[in-house]
Amino acid sequence: MAILNIVTIPNPILKQVSLPVEKIDSDVKKLISDMRETMLSSNHCVGIAAVQVGVLARIVLVDVSLNPKPHHNSGLLVMINPKITYTSGKLKSREGCLSVPDFTGNVVRKNKIEVEYTDINGNKQLFKTHGFESITIQHEIDHLDGFLFLDKVSSLKTDVFKRI
Numbered sequence: 001m002a003i004l005n006i007v008t009i010p011n012p013i014l015k016q017v018s019l020p021v022e023k024i025d026s027d028v029k030k031l032i033s034d035m036r037e038t039m040l041s042s043n044h045c046v047g048i049a050a051v052q053v054g055v056l057a058r059i060v061l062v063d064v065s066l067n068p069k070p071h072h073n074s075g076l077l078v079m080i081n082p083k084i085t086y087t088s089g090k091l092k093s094r095e096g097c098l099s100v101p102d103f104t105g106n107v108v109r110k111n112k113i114e115v116e117y118t119d120i121n122g123n124k125q126l127f128k129t130h131g132f133e134s135i136t137i138q139h140e141i142d143h144l145d146g147f148l149f150l151d152k153v154s155s156l157k158t159d160v161f162k163r164i
């Protein structure tokens with residue numbers, strides 16, 4: 001395993017659309033294990049998308065149990081080719097991102113979601129969640145489509161905050 005370098009703004013790769021994973025081979029499994037180690041090496045990191053380590057593949061890892069506050073959580077989720085198929089409700093929260101190290105922002109997202117994805121064994125999964133785990137998954141899937149939380153705040157003037 002290896003800790004990978006995190007791509008940060010304004011690197012243009014963060015605006016690119018990631019490509020579907022066709023085959024879960026040893027390279028994909030190694031990438032996932034390196035992404036996991038990279039997540040664990042960053043304090044309070046609860047999610048990572050492959051593009052954030054410079055790979056344009058539709059893979060995200062989410063683990064909100066790593067947040068110090070208690071949340072509804074399912075432990076480590078490895079989602080390959082994830083797609084949100086249902087949403088309901090709204091939830092506003094303060095988001096951060098490894099790729100935007102100097103800022104946080106208020107973002108309104110969906111509360112409940114259903115996500116279809118392929119797991120690391122190649123099995124199709126339908127997953128339902130809500131709250132912090134849901135918004136973390138939405139944040140990570142946004143990365144796969146070239147969006148950062150900065151693209152989702154309602155105002156860059158009033159909803160973005162410099163980290164102290």
Ligand code: NI
Nearest residue numbers: 096097098099
């Ligand atoms: Ni992010």
